[in-house]
Amino acid sequence: MSVHLRDIGLAVKRLQNRHHRAANRRLTAELGLSLPQWDALRHLGEHPDASLHDLAELTFQTDQAMGTLASRMIANGLIERVDGPGRAVRHRLTQRGETARTAGAAVLDAVLADSLGALTDDERTTLHNLLIKAGGTA
Numbered sequence: 001m002s003v004h005l006r007d008i009g010l011a012v013k014r015l016q017n018r019h020h021r022a023a024n025r026r027l028t029a030e031l032g033l034s035l036p037q038w039d040a041l042r043h044l045g046e047h048p049d050a051s052l053h054d055l056a057e058l059t060f061q062t063d064q065a066m067g068t069l070a071s072r073m074i075a076n077g078l079i080e081r082v083d084g085p086g087r088a089v090r091h092r093l094t095q096r097g098e099t100a101r102t103a104g105a106a107v108l109d110a111v112l113a114d115s116l117g118a119l120t121d122d123e124r125t126t127l128h129n130l131l132i133k134a135g136g137t138a
Contacts, residue, residue, distance in 0.1 A: 012131075015115065018115065019111055019112065019115065020035060022111045022114070023035050023038075023107065023108055023111045026107050026110070026111060027104055027107055027108075030103075030107055031100055031103055031104060031107065033100055033104055036059065036061070036069055037069065037072075037073060037078070037100075038100070038101070038104035038107075038108070039059045040055055040059055040070070040073065040079070041073075041078060041079070041093060041097055041098075041101035041104065042101060042104070042105070043055055043058040044079060044091060044092065044093050044097070044101075045093060045101050048093075049082065049084065049090035049091070049092060050090065050091055051084070051088060051089070051090060051091070052066050052067055052089070052091070053066075055070070055091065070091060073097070076096075077094055077096045077097070078093070078094060078096055078097035078100055079091050079092060079093055079094060079097050080092055080094055
């Protein structure tokens with residue numbers, strides 16, 4: 001018996017929703033961060049001096065939404081604006097932002113372990129490879 005593609009899509013969406021809800025709840029309770037804030041911190045850690053446009057693309061947000069989020073994060077001392085080449089404005093983690101990024105990563109690892117941790121190493125590898133194949137990304 002074959003599984004319908006819609007059922008697979010719905011299962012992926014449900015798991016993603018479960019992760020997002022749990023991560024947002026725990027990040028807020030434990031660190032005072034939203035999931036979008038932590039995601040921006042994560043990407044800034046991986047891409048120092050990223051522009052707002054770069055961050056918007058990495059976090060699946062519009063430029064306007066990322067600008068609003070960045071302003072709040074600057075006000076909270078999590079990131080700072082720095083001059084880039086020409087008139088470009090870049091962003092960097094502050095020490096407080098780096099501490100929040102690291103603590104948030106531990107929260108996300110725990111959230112993911114609650115669901116994906118039930119899979120064996122081989123099952124996680126297979127799932128990862130299948131998702132990469134279906135998504136067309138490496």
